Amino acid sequence: MRHIEAVFFDFDGTLLDREASLVKFIEEQYERYKPELNEIDKQLYIKRFIELDARGYVWKDKVYNQLLAEMNIAGVTWQKLLEDYITNFKHSCTGFQNLHEVLGKLKQMGLKMGMISNGKTHFQMANIKALDIEGYFDTILISEAVGLRKPDSQIFQKGLEALAVSASRSIFVGDHPENDVAASKRAGMMGIWKRDDYWHSAEADYTIEELEELFVIIQTGAEDHD
Numbered sequence: 090m091r092h093i094e095a096v097f098f099d100f101d102g103t104l105l106d107r108e109a110s111l112v113k114f115i116e117e118q119y120e121r122y123k124p125e126l127n128e129i130d131k132q133l134y135i136k137r138f139i140e141l142d143a144r145g146y147v148w149k150d151k152v153y154n155q156l157l158a159e160m161n162i163a164g165v166t167w168q169k170l171l172e173d174y175i176t177n178f179k180h181s182c183t184g185f186q187n188l189h190e191v192l193g194k195l196k197q198m199g200l201k202m203g204m205i206s207n208g209k210t211h212f213q214m215a216n217i218k219a220l221d222i223e224g225y226f227d228t229i230l231i232s233e234a235v236g237l238r239k240p241d242s243q244i245f246q247k248g249l250e251a252l253a254v255s256a257s258r259s260i261f262v263g264d265h266p267e268n269d270v271a272a273s274k275r276a277g278m279m280g281i282w283k284r285d286d287y288w289h290s291a292e293a294d295y296t297i298e299e300l301e302e303l304f305v306i307i308q309t310g311a312e313d314h315d
Contacts, residue, residue, distance in 0.1 A: 240272030
């Protein structure tokens with residue numbers, strides 16, 4: 090029997106509904122800069138931003154540079170738009186359904202909890218705090234702060250060390266088939282894929298649609314898996 094002692098989460102696309110958050114932010118940014126962007130169709134601006142963003146894997150300096158060049162926008166600089174993104178994205182952060190209920194119940198179950206996220210430290214922490222979930226976690230590792238990025242197995246090892254748990258008694262929940270699922274499995278953890286339709290599949294130990302499905306895996310699935 091495999092007794093689970095710790096649950097680790099990715100952030101973007103796993104706890105944060107990044108797609109919904111991004112659309113909300115871009116719509117609001119367009120309205121804030123409507124005088125400068127008025128000649129650009131709002132839906133086109135939103136659509137192209139999302140394409141250039143590449144699910145967060147392209148930092149926004151490049152996104153805004155490209156966006157302004159393609160649309161011949163001269164009334165505002167990419168630096169100004171980037172500053173607006175860094176300052177205001179947190180106000181658009183939206184968590185997945187029942188986020189607090191799930192994290193709270195996991196905590197009540199006596200599980201240790203960690204988060205491992207790629208990204209820029211201050212930006213990610215601002216978003217985590219905006220969702221008001223920081224207090225659920227015993228450790229939060231962000232790639233810029235620790236100098237390691239998923240899928241490097243060392244960042245998972247740092248998380249395990251921080252919680253003083255073994256990989257075999259830990260699960261990792263994430264939406265990215267390689268950076269989250271495959272990488273955590275290589276580190277010896279149980280890899281759980283929170284399904285994202287952007288990818289067709291993941292070589293996961295378990296696949297979930299909603300965060301609530303973790304309870305069954307922790308209570309019975311881990312035993313079956315062993």
